Amino acid sequence: MELAKNLQTTINRSYGKTDLYVDLAQSISGVLLIGFLWMHMLFVATIVVSPDLFNRLSIGLDEYYLAQVGIPATILLIIIHIFLALRRAPVRLRDMRITYRMAKMMNHFDTWIWVGQVVSALFVGVMASIHLWIILGAWPLRAATSAMRVASTGPADHTWGGFAFPFFIVFYVIFLIAGEYHGGFGLYRILVKWGWWDRHTMGWVLKGITVVIVGLGIAALYTFTQIAANLPAGGVIQ
Amino acid sequence: MGRQLTISCFRYNPNIPGDKPRMQDYKLEEHEGMTLFVALNEIREKQDPTLMFDFVCRAAICGSCAMLINGRPRLACKTMTSMLPSRFTVMPLPVFKLIGDLAVDTGTWFRDLQIRAEAWVHTNKKFDFNALEVRMENKTCEEIYDPEQCIECGCCVAACITANIRPDFIGATGINRVYRFLIDPRDERSNAEYYEVIGNEDGTFGCVGLMACDDLCPKDIPLQQNLAYVRRKMAAAGLKLDFKGVKTS
Numbered sequence: 001m002e003l004a005k006n007l008q009t010t011i012n013r014s015y016g017k018t019d020l021y022v023d024l025a026q027s028i029s030g031v032l033l034i035g036f037l038w039m040h041m042l043f044v045a046t047i048v049v050s051p052d053l054f055n056r057l058s059i060g061l062d063e064y065y066l067a068q069v070g071i072p073a074t075i076l077l078i079i080i081h082i083f084l085a086l087r088r089a090p091v092r093l094r095d096m097r098i099t100y101r102m103a104k105m106m107n108h109f110d111t112w113i114w115v116g117q118v119v120s121a122l123f124v125g126v127m128a129s130i131h132l133w134i135i136l137g138a139w140p141l142r143a144a145t146s147a148m149r150v151a152s153t154g155p156a157d158h159t160w161g162g163f164a165f166p167f168f169i170v171f172y173v174i175f176l177i178a179g180e181y182h183g184g185f186g187l188y189r190i191l192v193k194w195g196w197w198d199r200h201t202m203g204w205v206l207k208g209i210t211v212v213i214v215g216l217g218i219a220a221l222y223t224f225t226q227i228a229a230n231l232p233a234g235g236v237i238q
Numbered sequence: 239m240g241r242q243l244t245i246s247c248f249r250y251n252p253n254i255p256g257d258k259p260r261m262q263d264y265k266l267e268e269h270e271g272m273t274l275f276v277a278l279n280e281i282r283e284k285q286d287p288t289l290m291f292d293f294v295c296r297a298a299i300c301g302s303c304a305m306l307i308n309g310r311p312r313l314a315c316k317t318m319t320s321m322l323p324s325r326f327t328v329m330p331l332p333v334f335k336l337i338g339d340l341a342v343d344t345g346t347w348f349r350d351l352q353i354r355a356e357a358w359v360h361t362n363k364k365f366d367f368n369a370l371e372v373r374m375e376n377k378t379c380e381e382i383y384d385p386e387q388c389i390e391c392g393c394c395v396a397a398c399i400t401a402n403i404r405p406d407f408i409g410a411t412g413i414n415r416v417y418r419f420l421i422d423p424r425d426e427r428s429n430a431e432y433y434e435v436i437g438n439e440d441g442t443f444g445c446v447g448l449m450a451c452d453d454l455c456p457k458d459i460p461l462q463q464n465l466a467y468v469r470r471k472m473a474a475a476g477l478k479l480d481f482k483g484v485k486t487s
Binding site for chain 2: 016017019020022023024088090092094095098099102103104105106107108109110111114189190192193194195196198199
């Protein structure tokens with residue numbers, strides 16, 4: 001394991017700040033993304049208060065160009081974060097096998113949580129892409145259109161014949177839990193690596209916040225289904 | 239009459255041509271106050287003199303008898319059999335070179351770590367044999383004593399996924415070692431010099447924060463706090479540094 005003083009390591013040493021910048025950037029992009037996620041969930045949860053508040057917030061975000069700037073910025077952040085975090089994941093089959101075997105053998109909580117983070121990252125990556133595609137295709141966001149989407153029973157409702165499956169509810173519940181899990185424990189890990197606080201206390205605080213956010217998300221999804229059920233047949237799309 | 243213990247033990251001697259890795263069961267009777275260290279010695283004395291494992295001090299000071307006990311890195315001498323189920327497994331630590339059965343070579347790994355981490359007090363002061371030693375504040379002394387308790391057993395390295403999949407990673411023990419000198423006022427190294435040693439992906443920035451080290455350290459060293467301190471210190475130092483790059487194209 002002695003560091004060989006070959007050409008590559010010598011050159012890398014002269015770029016001695018790369019590892020620091022990359023590590024910092026991973027943590028900072030993570031913090032920004034979890035900040036985005038929690039804010040996003042609070043905004044979505046305004047539907048529980050009233051569809052009118054939800055609509056006004058959405059209009060406001062468009063009017064002040066927060067959505068137009070925020071969405072591309074978030075997409076960029078996600079790409080950066082995936083790229084930086086990938087270097088930490090076990091990517092070779094050999095590494096995956098060692099990771100799984102050690103996690104199973106030690107049965108150590110935080111190690112298992114991290115394995116779950118790697119897996120949930122895959123879900124979040126794919127599902128966020130689908131989510132963004134659908135959202136942007138139906139812009140602007142309004143309570144009625146969101147409700148219709150959440151309550152729709154298939155990717156292409158009536159082409160599947162009599163088959164009705166609450167596709168988007170299932171999709172969003174998985175997305176919500178995967179996103180919150182990945183983000184919540186991601187923030188925990190960032191604070192463990194950089195912070196001063198005892199990680200056991202911190203863990204409980206973050207688990208509490210995560211439960212609240214997941215609760216808000218579920219409440220919002222439920223409200224959307226209720227709104228959709230009360231819309232006139234075919235839905236009035238503003 | 240104590241419990242009947244069944245110890246499922248990893249057996250493999252790389253020095254015997256054709257020897258195959260396998261698990262072998264040993265049965266023995268548990269007695270009052272039995273540690274795994276005592277149990278293994280009983281097996282070696284009464285049942286199987288070929289069983290290889292390391293020990294020196296039997297008091298959690300030498301760090302020789304670290305092994306995977308029911309999958310977790312622990313010291314055999316600090317593990318009471320009464321804490322374990324009547325059937326359990328013992329395996330050698332991963333990461334380190336296997337000598338045979340439960341014995342691994344932590345020495346080579348740690349020797350290399352000492353060199354890489356430059357784990358000695360760097361000072362330009364000339365040593366005066368006749369002068370009284372410079373006194374140290376009690377508080378500083380206690381702070382240094384904390385990371386200094388590391389016995390180099392290798393439990394934190396074996397428990398670390400990063401150390402398992404990236405052989406160049408210095409591990410919690412390495413970062414903790416640098417921490418020990420960082421807070422020692424006698425060490426005259428600048429932060430830039432420490433950064434040179436540990437400010438990279440093989441050092442402090444390679445840690446993913448899985449905290450198995452913190453949970454499983456037999457000496458209960460507060461590794462979470464020590465590792466985070468080094469990370470913050472090195473990040474602050476690194477941001478101020480100016481590196482001259484070599485243009486390769």
